[in-house]
Amino acid sequence: MDERLCSKVGCxxxxxxxLTYDYHDQMAALGPLAWERHPxxxxxxxxxxxxxxxxxxWLVIRHEALRA
Known part of the structure; x- marks a missing residue:
């Protein structure tokens, strides 16, 4: 996986x-960096x-990486 930068303007x-959104259900999911970029x-x-x-x-679901 190549290095990816923050999507925030100027960062x-x-x-x-x-971070992904579901506008209809007013929900956001935040998790570990996805393997591939998605538009x-x-x-x-x-x-x-x-x-x-x-x-x-809005509901925010925070997924954390599993720790061994």
Whole structure:
């Protein structure tokens, strides 16, 4: 997997997580960096992952990598 940068405008940090949305269900899923880029997903750096906020009423599901 080649290095990917954060999708936030003006951010040049390395991406560590991938964010996807379901607008109809007002839900967002944040998980480990996806293996491949996807046009409907947003890659985020650690800073923007921590600062993530969604509109009022939205559900955010945070998937964490399994640890051995």
């Amino acid at each position: 040049a940090r390395e991406a560590v997580a991938t 409907h997903a947003h890659d985020l750096c650690a800073l923007h992952t921590e600062r993530l906020s969604m509109p009022a009423g």
